[in-house]
Amino acid sequence: MFRRSGVLRRVEAPVALAVAAACLMVASLVPLTVLAAEVFSGGALRVLGDTLGEARTWALLMRSLGLSIAVTLGALAIGLPTGAVLGRTDVIGRRAAFLVLAFPVFLPPFLLAFGWFQLFGTQGLVGSAWTSGVLFGPAGLIATLALAFAPIVTAFTALGISGIDPSLEEAARAVSRPHRTLTRILLPLAWPSIALGALIVFALTLSEIGAPMFLRVRTYPAAVLSRLGGIGYAPGEAVALVLPLLAVGLVLVFIDRRLIGRRSFASLGVRSRQLTPMALGRARKPVSAAVWLLALVSLLPLGALAGQAGASGMADALDWIGPSMGTSLAASALAAGVITLVGVVVGHALARRRRGALALDALVLLTFIMPASVLGVGMVAAWNRPGTQFVYTTLAVLVLGLVARYGILGVRALDAVFHQSSPHYEEAAAAFGAGFFRRMARVVLPMHGRGVFAAWLIAFVFCMRDLDAVVVFYPPGLEPLPVRIFTLEANGPGPVVAALSVYHALLTAAVLAAGGLVLGLHGARNTKS
Amino acid sequence: MTDDRVCLALACVALAFASGCDSCDSQANEATAYTSVDQVFSEPIFRHCEEAGDLSVRSLFDTEETKSTGVLNRLIAEADHPQADVFWSGDPVRPFLLVERGLVAPYRSPNAEGLPGAFQASDGTWTGFAARARVLLVNSDLVSEADTPRSIRDLAEARWRGQTAIANPLFGTTTMHVAALFSVWGDDEAKAFLNRLRENEVRIAASNGEVKRLVVSGEVAFGLTDTDDAHEALAGGAPVRVVYPDQGDQGEQDDLGTLVMPTVAVLLAGGPHPEAGRQLIDCLLSAEVEGRMATSAAHMPLRAGVDVPEHVTALSNIEAMEVDYASVARTMERIDPWLREWVGL
Missing domain, CATH: 3.40.190.10 (Periplasmic binding protein-like II)
Structure with missing residues (x-):
């Protein structure tokens, strides 16, 4: 058998990173570069000054930034305590509450806004002119999105806390009360994870378009869409409008690097998690009640949609669902697979501070905060060519678009996962001559199998919920389920549209349940071994 | 063992792409239609046209928010390599934006004969029906x-x-x-x-x-x-x-x-299946489709002799605004x- 030389072993890691970089560049940099080149070769530089010189452009940007900050603070206010409680305490029905709370984040916010409308519209279930006035405005938008995105903070807080070395927690619990252990030890140690959650919430809010349009709140992405989906097709102006967002993205990268990235993650060490949850004592029942109340509130819009759908709507929707469910599943599974593979390489390189990883991380972050419609038009510009029809007219274009949009999830989630283990294990394997691929296959991936699968699962359900990106370039006859809901929403029978939304929720729930089962089995197997 | 798993995964990926690759070797009688008519109304019409003739229709619909312009702008963005054969517009104005850019191929459908002259272009670039x-x-x-x-x-x-x-x-x-x-x-x-x-x-x-x-x-x-x-x-x-x-x-x-806004059918220049596109337009402009659109979507038939359901007001009973659609397109x-x-x- 061929025995690899030391030189070959040394280049394995750079080669793997180069391949991952190529994937990310094909998915995100190529469309944006082609679009920019087309736009600027068409004399768009002239419109640049005009577009960015308008006061309302900057006013709208400030307004969107303000809304995004408010939503992020709201999500932190809800998600941080919930995540801390669910992550480490003996709250009643902890796992079930976590699943219920996390669920709405995997649905397009537009559907949740639609559900809230069924409740708080003037003639909603508990609606009045006042509730309607609040819902259809900035306050309603902030509340809707904060509730929708809070589970992201909850999940990252819980995951961050659960990844902390149990020895640190045991030592703290030996000398202090549980709440002090939580606030003084666990939360500060989990800060990088929490901050990442906040960053994702901010970026999602900044690029969200469906919910603000439905709740009649003017935002910056709507201004971009008006240049791409309005009467005067003006991609040049849209690209000009993206430039301030790139600046915002660079600020986020800076904040991330300076305030988050350099804070060290605690290491899991060789111990598996076998800590008993912290006892809440007399506070257990009220805290549990509060957590479950919040979980039920977050499900209210879904309940309203289910109520509107009714049995007949659920039956009729089957005539309208078409192949969209299969398209959603196939495109999301494949995209999540690519995102995870790329995330394993880039996330590992990021965790081990390899050269080039930071640049790739910045690329996926900038693509993530960019309005999805711009990425979508870039996909059309890049892939609708005679030689690339095998991409543009097939599932491949959906996969590429989703990888571009959600690449950050794989990179960041797996960066956090790999940060949890000491590099010494890999160094020990390297000392015995194991190259990069062998170290990954024999040491890193077996140690973090659950984390890698969880990253795939997160990427999968985010791809499933995507609407804003794929709606611009999905091939005829291959529309994913959220797109079908959105296009049928125009004059489609209300119960059918509501039922399709419920089917989407059920599909997501089934995927999460199956994923949870796999993670649970894997965890149980690890505990036994 | 690991190699086997990798092979299996790659095979799954190839299979999944192949299953979504119908259009790679699309059939000759397959028409691709982009439409800004509500999906809830247009999709059953496409199914009807498939059943009525030896035709397969791949469709792409607009969202409510970008109605009429999202799909239109995609047609403009795809102008260098057209993907669609037919654009069924929900209004009579936006097709002019395509005509101005040279993206439309003239086509006089035999089924357009019963439609009023005011609702079709003299050069065959667009034909209005079901308003x-x-x-x-x-x-x-x-x-x-x-x-x-x-x-x-x-x-x-x-x-x-x-x-x-x-x-x-x-x-x-x-x-x-x-x-x-x-x-x-x-x-x-x-x-x-x-x-x-x-x-x-x-x-x-x-x-x-x-x-x-x-x-x-x-x-x-x-x-x-x-x-x-x-x-x-x-x-x-x-x-x-x-x-x-x-x-x-x-x-x-x-x-x-x-x-009054008729929906409009246009044949797109350079589409992948022009013959299938013409066949689809023939179907859209038929009296039967006007009747179906009246029943399901309350659209007013433009040709005489199509039964109008009770809930649909006939065009002849309305005082219509006098507008020149081409002029409105320029104004827009x-x-x-x-x-x-x-x-x-």
Whole structure:
């Protein structure tokens, strides 16, 4: 058998990173570069000054930034305590509450806004002119999105806390009360994870378009869409409008690097998690009640949609669902697979501070905060060519678009996962001559199998919920389920549209349940071994 | 073992792509149609055309928010390598934007013979059929018969302050309606009217469908929307009344007429399957499709002899606004910057 030389072993890691970089560049940099080149070769530089010189452009940007900050603070206010409680305490029905709370984040916010409308519209279930006035405005938008995105903070807080070395927690619990252990030890140690959650919430809010349009709140992405989906097709102006967002993205990268990235993650060490949850004592029942109340509130819009759908709507929707469910599943599974593979390489390189990883991380972050419609038009510009029809007219274009949009999830989630283990294990394997691929296959991936699968699962359900990106370039006859809901929403029978939304929720729930089962089995197997 | 798993995974990936690669070797009798007609109405028509002829239709629909312009802009973005054979437009104006750019191939369908000449291009670049109208949808629980508004000017009346809604004029048929007002009234009067709407706190909804929802739910007293949206509200048993505005029964101030908008079929230049595209257009322009659109979507047939269901007002019973669609299309592009400013985007 061929025995690899030391030189070959040394280049394995750079080669793997180069391949991952190529994937990310094909998915995100190529469309944006082609679009920019087309736009600027068409004399768009002239419109640049005009577009960015308008006061309302900057006013709208400030307004969107303000809304995004408010939503992020709201999500932190809800998600941080919930995540801390669910992550480490003996709250009643902890796992079930976590699943219920996390669920709405995997649905397009537009559907949740639609559900809230069924409740708080003037003639909603508990609606009045006042509730309607609040819902259809900035306050309603902030509340809707904060509730929708809070589970992201909850999940990252819980995951961050659960990844902390149990020895640190045991030592703290030996000398202090549980709440002090939580606030003084666990939360500060989990800060990088929490901050990442906040960053994702901010970026999602900044690029969200469906919910603000439905709740009649003017935002910056709507201004971009008006240049791409309005009467005067003006991609040049849209690209000009993206430039301030790139600046915002660079600020986020800076904040991330300076305030988050350099804070060290605690290491899991060789111990598996076998800590008993912290006892809440007399506070257990009220805290549990509060957590479950919040979980039920977050499900209210879904309940309203289910109520509107009714049995007949659920039956009729089957005539309208078409192949969209299969398209959603196939495109999301494949995209999540690519995102995870790329995330394993880039996330590992990021965790081990390899050269080039930071640049790739910045690329996926900038693509993530960019309005999805711009990425979508870039996909059309890049892939609708005679030689690339095998991409543009097939599932491949959906996969590429989703990888571009959600690449950050794989990179960041797996960066956090790999940060949890000491590099010494890999160094020990390297000392015995194991190259990069062998170290990954024999040491890193077996140690973090659950984390890698969880990253795939997160990427999968985010791809499933995507609407804003794929709606611009999905091939005829291959529309994913959220797109079908959105296009049928125009004059489609209300119960059918509501039922399709419920089917989407059920599909997501089934995927999460199956994923949870796999993670649970894997965890149980690890505990036994 | 690991190698086996990798092979299995790669095989799955290849299979998944292959399953989504129908269009890689698309059939000769397969037409690709982009449409801004509501999916709930257009998809059954495409299925009908598939069943009626040896034809397969791959379709792409617009979302409610970007109605009429999202798909149109995709056609423009794809101009260098057209993917679609047919554009079935929900209004008669946007196809002109394609004609101006040379993206349309003339086609005179034999089935267009029964359609009025006013609703088709002399050079065969577009053919109109199954029309909608712009109507006022009034919540009958909130507005008595006597107080029912009769003109679109009522949207600017102080007594309705904060109680009316229109869809975002940057998208959908509202754009065409506003452009038609600019064409008929002139810029100054139209701008003054829109500014009065803003002062009167008219709600700018995301779409005509949302205008319907706002009226049905009682969020507003009345709103400006399309007949198909109004029909959906009526079919759902909502407490609403449909008013064809500006019919001249209130004197000179409302003699503008109701804006009528035929849907339009165009054959796209350079499409992958022109013959299948023509076949699809023939089907769309048939009397049977006009009848189906009348029944399911309350669209008014343009040709004589098509049975009109009870809930559909016949074109001959409406005082239609006199507009030149080509002129409205030019106006629409011209006023776009002003409209964006008016909306605040």
